Amino acid sequence: MTKTLTFAILHFSVAFTVTYLLTGSVIIGGAVALVEPAVNTVVFYFHEKVWSKFEQRSNNAVSA
Structure with a gap:
């Protein structure tokens, strides 16, 4: 959780500073x-959902 929190702070800081x-x-x-x-x-x-479907299709193609 600490890593996630520090990344969120970094993300907010970068977004603020650039803008x-x-x-x-x-x-x-x-x-x-x-x-x-x-x-x-x-x-x-949504990116993860699409990527997961892509990986499933790739795994099914390799298995076939």
């Missing part, structure tokens, strides 16, 4: 730092 440097806005930087990781988490979930 702040591009826009100069603390508010926009903060908003992106909150929204982007949340959206990325949802996208990652």
